[in-house]
Amino acid sequence: MSSAAQSPETERVVIIGSGPAGWTAAVYAARANLQPLCLTGVARSDPAPVLPGGQLMLTTEVENYPGFPAGITGPELMEAFQKQAERFGTRVLEEEVERCDFTTRPFTLRTDTGRVVRTYSVILATGATANWLGLENELKLARTGGGVSACAVCDGALPIYRGAQLGVVGGGDTAMEEATYLTKFAGTVHVIHRRDSFRASKTMQDRLLKAANVKVHWNKAVVDVVGDERLQSVTLEDTQTRQRSSLALGGLFIAIGHQPATRFLAGSGITLDAKGYIALGSRNSATNIEGVFAAGDVADAVYRQAITAAGMGCQAALDCERWLAAGGVH
Amino acid sequence: MSSAAQSPETERVVIIGSGPAGWTAAVYAARANLQPLCLTGVARSDPAPVLPGGQLMLTTEVENYPGFPAGITGPELMEAFQKQAERFGTRVLEEEVERCDFTTRPFTLRTDTGRVVRTYSVILATGATANWLGLENELKLARTGGGVSACAVCDGALPIYRGAQLGVVGGGDTAMEEATYLTKFAGTVHVIHRRDSFRASKTMQDRLLKAANVKVHWNKAVVDVVGDERLQSVTLEDTQTRQRSSLALGGLFIAIGHQPATRFLAGSGITLDAKGYIALGSRNSATNIEGVFAAGDVADAVYRQAITAAGMGCQAALDCERWLAAGGVH
Numbered sequence: 196m197s198s199a200a201q202s203p204e205t206e207r208v209v210i211i212g213s214g215p216a217g218w219t220a221a222v223y224a225a226r227a228n229l230q231p232l233c234l235t236g237v238a239r240s241d242p243a244p245v246l247p248g249g250q251l252m253l254t255t256e257v258e259n260y261p262g263f264p265a266g267i268t269g270p271e272l273m274e275a276f277q278k279q280a281e282r283f284g285t286r287v288l289e290e291e292v293e294r295c296d297f298t299t300r301p302f303t304l305r306t307d308t309g310r311v312v313r314t315y316s317v318i319l320a321t322g323a324t325a326n327w328l329g330l331e332n333e334l335k336l337a338r339t340g341g342g343v344s345a346c347a348v349c350d351g352a353l354p355i356y357r358g359a360q361l362g363v364v365g366g367g368d369t370a371m372e373e374a375t376y377l378t379k380f381a382g383t384v385h386v387i388h389r390r391d392s393f394r395a396s397k398t399m400q401d402r403l404l405k406a407a408n409v410k411v412h413w414n415k416a417v418v419d420v421v422g423d424e425r426l427q428s429v430t431l432e433d434t435q436t437r438q439r440s441s442l443a444l445g446g447l448f449i450a451i452g453h454q455p456a457t458r459f460l461a462g463s464g465i466t467l468d469a470k471g472y473i474a475l476g477s478r479n480s481a482t483n484i485e486g487v488f489a490a491g492d493v494a495d496a497v498y499r500q501a502i503t504a505a506g507m508g509c510q511a512a513l514d515c516e517r518w519l520a521a522g523g524v525h
Numbered sequence: 526m527s528s529a530a531q532s533p534e535t536e537r538v539v540i541i542g543s544g545p546a547g548w549t550a551a552v553y554a555a556r557a558n559l560q561p562l563c564l565t566g567v568a569r570s571d572p573a574p575v576l577p578g579g580q581l582m583l584t585t586e587v588e589n590y591p592g593f594p595a596g597i598t599g600p601e602l603m604e605a606f607q608k609q610a611e612r613f614g615t616r617v618l619e620e621e622v623e624r625c626d627f628t629t630r631p632f633t634l635r636t637d638t639g640r641v642v643r644t645y646s647v648i649l650a651t652g653a654t655a656n657w658l659g660l661e662n663e664l665k666l667a668r669t670g671g672g673v674s675a676c677a678v679c680d681g682a683l684p685i686y687r688g689a690q691l692g693v694v695g696g697g698d699t700a701m702e703e704a705t706y707l708t709k710f711a712g713t714v715h716v717i718h719r720r721d722s723f724r725a726s727k728t729m730q731d732r733l734l735k736a737a738n739v740k741v742h743w744n745k746a747v748v749d750v751v752g753d754e755r756l757q758s759v760t761l762e763d764t765q766t767r768q769r770s771s772l773a774l775g776g777l778f779i780a781i782g783h784q785p786a787t788r789f790l791a792g793s794g795i796t797l798d799a800k801g802y803i804a805l806g807s808r809n810s811a812t813n814i815e816g817v818f819a820a821g822d823v824a825d826a827v828y829r830q831a832i833t834a835a836g837m838g839c840q841a842a843l844d845c846e847r848w849l850a851a852g853g854v855h
Contacts, residue, residue, distance in 0.1 A: 219591045219832060226589055226682040228709040259556060261549045261835050262592050264608035278594035283682065348843065352556040352613065375850050379558040402851055477807045479827075497809075498840055502549060505591050506836020510828055513678065520705050521732055 205301050205313045206232050208515055210285075211292050212320030212456075214249025215501045216491025218276035219508030220318045220515075225283035227516045232314070233280065234306060236321065237291045244334060245456070247289055248273040249322045250492070251501060255340035259349065260501045272501070295463040297484045315523050316486045318511045319465070319473060321456035323492040323499070327449055328364065332420040336447075342426030345449045347373035348500065351380050355425075358382045359445030362429060364417055366390060370450035371399035377448065378406040385442060387412045389434050412442070420447065455493045472496050480511035486523065488515050535631050535643045536562050538845055540615075541622050542650035542786075544579025545831045546821025548606035549838030550648045550845075555613035557846045562644070563610065564636060566651065567621045574664060575786070577619055578603035579652045580822070581831060585670035589679065590831045602831070625793040627814045645853050646816045648841045649795070649803060651786035653822040653829070657779055658694065662750040666777075672756030675779045677703035678830070681710050685755075688712045689775030692759060694747055696720060700780035701729035707778065708736040715772060717742045719764050742772070750777065785823045802826050810841035816853065818845050 210220050213235035224231040235247035246252040251269030258266045267275075281287065290306035295317070304312040325345030327333055336343040344350040347363075351373075361381040363374040366388040377384050386403070391413045393400050403409060412431060418439070419430035428443045455472045457465075466483040468474040473482055473494040480488040490511035491504035540550050543565035554561040565577035576582040581599030588596045597605075611617065620636035625647070634642040655675030657663055666673040674680040677693075681703075691711040693704040696718040707714050716733070721743045723730050733739055742761060748769070749760035758773045785802045787795075796813040798804040803812055803824040810818040820841035821834035 215591065222589055222591055223678075227678075227706065228682070258613075259552055259839075260592065261545065261552055261609060261838075262590065262597075262602060262605050264605050264612055267592075272592060275594050276591050279591060282594055283588075348553075348557075352558070372847070376557065376846070398851070475808070478805070498843055500836075500839050500843075502832075502839045503836040506830075506833040506839075508591075509589075509830050509832045509836075513828055513830075516706075517702070521728070 205315065207314070207519060208232075208316045208318060209234060209304060209312055209314040210318045210320060211304070212236060212249070212322055212491065212493070213247045213277070214251065214273070214320065214322045214491055214504060215276065216322070216504040216508035216511070217249075217318070217320035218273070218280045219505040220320060220490055220512040221280035221285040222276075222283060223509050223512030224318075224516065225280060225285045227512065229516060229519070230284050230286065232286045232288065232312065234292050234304070234312070235287060235289050237289060237307060245324060248277075250324065253334075253338050254349070255338070256353070257501065258352070292459050295460060297463050297465070297487055300486070302486070316515050316519060317488070318508075318515060319460070319482070319487065319489040319493060320491045320508060320511070321459070321493045323453045323455040323472075325449065326452045326454060328417055328451070330417070330420050332422065333449070336420065336422060336426055339424070341422065341424055342445060343420065343447045343449070346499070347376045347448050347450075351377050356380050356446045360385065360443060361446040361448065362387055362417075362442065362444045363448045363450055364388075365450035365452075366393040366395060367450070367452065368395045368399050369452065371395040371403045373448055373450045374409065375403045375406065378403075378408055381408060383408045383410055385410050385412055385444065387415050387417055387431065389416050390414065417447075453492070453496070453499070457493060468496075470496050480507060480514045486518060535645065537644070537849060538562075538646045538648060539564060539634060539642055539644040540648045540650060541634070542566060542579070542652055542821065542823070543577045543607070544581065544603070544650065544652045544821055544834060545606065546652070546834040546838035546841070547579075547648070547650035548603070548610045549835040550650060550820055550842040551610035551615040552606075552613060553839050553842030554648075554846065555610060555615045557842065559846060559849070560614050560616065562616045562618065562642065564622050564634070564642070565617060565619050567619060567637060575654060578607075580654065583664075583668050584679070585668070586683070587831065588682070622789050625790060627793050627795070627817055630816070632816070646845050646849060647818070648838075648845055649790075649812070649817065649819040649823060650821045650838060650841070651789070651823045653783045653785040653802075655779065656782045656784060658747055658781070660747070660750050662752065663779070666750065666752060666756055669754070671752065671754055672775060673750065673777045673779070676829070677706045677778050677780075681707050686710050686776045690715065690773060691776040691778065692717055692747075692772065692774045693778045693780055694718075695780035695782075696723040696725060697780070697782065698725045698729050699782065701725040701733045703778055703780045704739065705733045705736065708733075708738055711738060714739045715742055715774070716740070717745050717747055717759075717761065719746050720744065747777075783822070783826070783829070787823060798826075800826050810837060810844045816848060
């Protein structure tokens with residue numbers, strides 16, 4: 196490392212983000228004596244609701260994070276992650292990174308408070324947010340486990356959905372996949388789509404439509420989500436005739452895409468893939484810029500699970516630690 | 526699926542192995558309603574000690590599996606994983622798969638009891654075992670957290686190793702990496718090697734040898750591990766003069782390689798990589814045989830952590846589920 200390594204202001208590693216990937220990277224980096232600084236982000240509601248702790252902060256029961264056979268709530272799990280990271284010496288600032296400069300070394304990060312952080316390496320773990328319809332009631336019922344969800348793999352197996360009438364909103368590959376997954380549990384899966392054809396690949400459409408318990412509602416938009424503690428029904432509006440109708444549902448899965456949180460990377464030189472996610476090495480966490488690593492949903496359009504994000508966070512910390520040990524600064 | 530799908534004897538998915546990767550695959554496969562069968566393996570001591578539950582069964586305190594800020598023992602963690610997999614409908618047989626036939630579909634697996642299991646898909650999660658020196662006391666002290674370990678990243682940060690005299694046995698890349706990692710914690714790192722030069726790459730050697738607190742003991746073999754509850758010292762034998770000496774140590778890290786558990790795959794057609802690990806797709810869990818997926822240390826020579834193995838198990842289950850949903854049988 197250059198002499199600047201001795202400067203107290205230059206961090207060895209900064210972790211941006213505070214979901215399963217960020218905290219796991221912090222646990223491993225802290226145990227490797229790197230004294231990581233974690234910039235958690237701040238609570239925001241635009242364009243989608245975001246909290247430090249990530250998407251699990253909007254989740255009631257997590258049944259599929261291994262190690263908790265009785266389940267655990269999302270916020271409890273994230274609190275445990277943070278505690279563990281802090282136990283080994285992670286320093287935490289609840290600030291939002293707004294700009295990254297990776298063109299000079301050490302790297303420079305600027306946060307919402309005007310703070311400037313200099314660091315030899317960075318782990319990007321800012322996650323992604325599900326797109327929502329933006330209807331009243333939708334997020335409330337999602338947060339309280341009241342029958343609205345943006346993740347079939349996460350929530351489809353819950354008892355409340357068994358044998359129920361389940362709606363899936365969307366027409367892309369993800370919507371087909373979520374709907375296909377739900378056919379195992381649902382009485383009927385109602386796929387609700389604004390247009391008269393799916394954007395999804397033919398293969399994915401065929402896979403879905405061969406299931407016996409699928410009904411497609413073409414040219415329909417969900418304009419209201421009805422239910423107090425639990426979802427009762429949705430109001431559909433025909434996108435051509437504007438005629439409204441009610442559809443009774445026990446569950447509603449929103450599958451209209453995700454937005455990886457990469458806006459703060461604009462102009463940073465980090466390469467994104469065709470879908471806007473951070474592009475990684477074949478089986479590691481390296482981005483196109485040496486010393487910058489990424490983990491979790493911001494770099495994963497496929498699996499998007501707490502446990503996969505955590506595994507990626509560990510990889511990023513180990514990759515980063517080995518890179519720093521190898522000399523780090525170029 | 527072909528008509529054989531209706532046959533009660535044909536499984537949809539069989540998971541082979543019962544460490545973090547296997548149980549996580551089971552949790553996800555079970556929640557996807559695939560009613561997975563998990564073949565856990567049986568306890569063996571040859572060539573290395575192996576237990577259902579994997580390497581964590583030989584571990585006392587696990588401090589780096591995220592979600593447990595106070596730590597958890599390896600066996601407790603694996604019990605929780607298994608319970609969670611069973612809660613969602615995983616069936617478990619404590620049997621060892623001895624042969625796989627992937628040339629005809631459904632696939633055929635044969636276990637140590639003579640049982641023949643037919644299945645449409647398989648997730649290989651048999652793990653790997655660390656190589657040990659084979660000395661009395663070595664494994665006892667490893668199992669009880671008494672100062673012997675085969676994983677610096679897992680155990681190096683434990684308080685008992687801070688500022689201590691730490692031995693690392695080996696001369697390959699992994700030994701260099703483990704020793705470099707331990708320089709952050711140790712008073713002195715003593716690298717003990719049988720020969721007069723390292724097999725490791727020049728880069729890895731340089732990285733290690735530039736640390737101030739490293740001492741290399743060339744041409745020395747560890748022939749005895751001394752200590753009752755806690756490691757006190759090792760006896761070294763000069764491999765050329767046969768002269769013996771004692772070296773006081775607070776910790777001993779064995780870094781003489783790992784053995785992925787792939788013997789049962791002999792003749793199965795599964796492609797292994799240059800190091801003998803199962804070769805996977807770029808960022809997924811697919812092996813070279815459609816319908817056979819792999820996860821965890823049996824397919825990972827790089828990270829080898831409980832959390833990375835668990836993440837891979839989740840990926841394998843989701844990949845497998847999607848493959849079955851797409852038609853599965855070819």
